[in-house]
Amino acid sequence: MSPAEGSAAGADVLTVSDVAVRFGGVAALREASLTVRAGTVTGLIGPNGAGKTTLFNVVSGLQHPDRGTVRLFGTDITRMKPHRRARLGLARTFQRLELFGTLSAGENVQVGLESSVKWWQWRHVRSSFPTIRNRRADGAEARPTGPGSTAVVTSDRLLDGVGLAGLADRQSSALPTGSARMVELARALALAPKLLLLDEPGSGLDDAESQSLGELLTTLARGGMAVLLVEHDMELVMRICEYIYVLDFGDVIASGTPDEIRTNPLVQAAYLGAVAGPADGSAGGGGNRVEA
């Protein structure tokens, strides 16, 4: 079950093979396998509790799988620590927000931008004295932090890019959920990732915002990034994903192009089953329907 040959997609960025995770009696993932290619937006959908977030945690290193392997650019990263994976080019956002709440939106993004600065680098010292000017290679003057500094300019640009222009100085924990999700996205983009995992970025966004989110993700993919998107807003998923995996009770029950998924009877059964089951408030406004 790999993406159709001959598509515009590039090399395999992420390969998850037969990953299994149990929490006590609950099998969150049974034998999940999927592949994400450079230059594509890949969808990962499934009813509540299907194991999507658990899969993200396995890929980003927050959860050790009981079995199976995770490969990034062909390297086995199954046992690698989360921060090392990030340095290889993996970034993610969280379904339940994980912002640096006491920092401003702009500073959240700056932490991402500066994450490659090593402890011995002079920039640590420079960054504590925002008033010291230093000359950049191109002759322009730049300040390490504070208004006009390179980090701030870049973080402002990233925040602009996710539609949060002007909110840089707001304390991030005081932002509404939709904006907070976009701060997480900007912070992830600050790492200039090669693989971006997004866990329900669209919940809490209005129609116009989720429209521009779709455009942003398409643009990023066109630039060569591999995007793995978990989203309950089926309309968005069907529109921007090139390939979609469907997870149910920890198993990949289907995969294919949006058209194939839309008409797959297994998928419809899984979703109908979920809709008939107990309602879950965390589903957000997206709804669980698959458009037939």
Next chain:
Amino acid sequence: MSNFLQYTIFGIMLGAGYAIAATGLVVTYTTSGVFNFAQGALGMIAAFCYWELVSVDHVPVLVAVLVVVVLGGAVAGALVERVLMRRLHGASAERPVMVTLGLLVILTGVATIVWSPTTSRSVDNMVHGQFRLVGINIQYQEVLIIGVALAVAAGLRALFRSTRSGYALRAVVDDPDLLAMAGVSPNRMSQYGWMLGTMMAALAGVLLAPTQTSGISIAAMTLLVVNGYAAAIVGRLRSIPVTFAAAVAIGLAENYVINYVLPHLPQNLTPDITYALPMVFLFLALVTLPSVRLRAVGRLTTMRAPRVAGGFESIVAGLVFFVAAAIVAITFANTAFKGTTVLDLGGLIMSLGIVGLSLVLLTGYSGQVSLCQFAFMGIGAFVMGKVAGGGSVLGLLAATAVCAGIGALVSLPTVRLSDLYLALATFAFADAVATGFFADNHIYGAGGVSIGRIVLPGLSFGGDQAEFLMVTAFFVLAAWLVLAIRRSLFGRRLVAVNDSPAAYATVGLDIGFTKVAVFAIAAGMAGLAGALYGTVQGVVGQTDFAIFPGVIFVLFVTIWSIRTVSGAFLAAVTYVVLNQVWPNGVGLFAGLGIILIGRAASGLLGIEALQVRLPWVKGSPDTAGVRPAAPLGGPAMAGGSSRVAG
């Protein structure tokens, strides 16, 4: 052989006593997510009350036990939960730790006032007599303790294993909403947990009191359960059988070491090793723990961050502060306050202020709790006194460097664990250093360590005014350093690692490295502060850096505001002045203060009403709370679930 059996029985009995206290810790932690640092102090109070009833009032033993353990324990536990802990829902993760520490210093403070430490009080065995078995004498008291401990452990295990009560008690922390939906009040369950835990603390105190052959002392009884900490950790704060087994193993190990190893060591090492044992056990226990799993828990912090002064602003404020200090130095040059010159007190305030600043960096920014900053001070003063004649700049550097190094070593075993374990490790380290190193007559004790005043070529700080201003200058520099760090990218990282470890790791930053680094910096600052403190005092002795004063100081910083430079300074002023006025009451103020502050994250300085009256206090008001995702913030700090394994 018969000696060996004798030691074994005694070791098992000691371990059984630890086990009672330790399983009590497990019960409270399971049902409320809070690690009770006051467990030992509660046991100590119980032991003294029991002594009072039995030895002074001649109440029958059984009645005394019922009154102290069952009645006293239950009432005290219920009160602690209701009055102290319940208000902390949604507080930042370190706050429950601080409040149980507040309880600890209140109890030791009250005990010091009620039971004068100069009187000797020995507690008799509850049951007398002995019998012979396989050639050794076994005391009925030993049998009693072991039997009671087994009965308690079995009873608890049954309680937690039974479907209804066990589920309800466990679910308080794991799933309070579900519990509430099932019609059980999580608060009520927490309260039962605290009652049980406190009764067990009291029971341990009463049973272990007779083992103190030279009479019960407040500090010794309070610290007796540090061994229990290690046992509870081996049981991962949730398994009662494992905790019990670990406690017995520790009791045995302790008694074997004392009887078999120590006699072969040089005489002057003996006390140090005895005192270091609990810490050794604790560190061994920490190593057995599996790494904490990073979990995305959802956004917790919504507290407003205090404003950070800009570079220019902090430079101006620092200079103004220094000039004000100079004016004080001139005005009060020859004034004394309660027998100490104002300049000396000022010097102490400034050096303690630096310790406070180290806590702002460590706890205020990065959220880690250290209870051993005073131990670093003591080590710093010691190094200062021993290097290059005891009054050189080299000594200051050495004190800073040595303490930073030791700090890295202390924090290293805990970085892969959750923050609670750092607090525990630092508590054990402070205890070991204070009782083993500082109190040792060969190293530190008796006459103390002399430290001279600093002499630079052409510049001497021998005069009191010059000395005071020099220490003040160091305080100002340290404040600049802390603020500069906060403004820097490292400072953003410190705040970030506290706000969301999961996000911190997934943006490519190394949590462990950051935590060790900031701990080492803070330890170095405390070491420098200790060296400076030494130059002010001239001689530092064994009581200067004891464990409880260290805890009290941390509480004062938290009360004022552990997130601001002014908080650190005001804490130092409070601590030094109160110590001068009413030394025995300092702990009471600190404990009551932290209880009153409750969950206000930025302390007194963060309270809006106060800021109106103190217009020069900077920082935004601490109005916003924290979304109470987990009760009491305990599990957030300790990480993982706190399920009791049956």
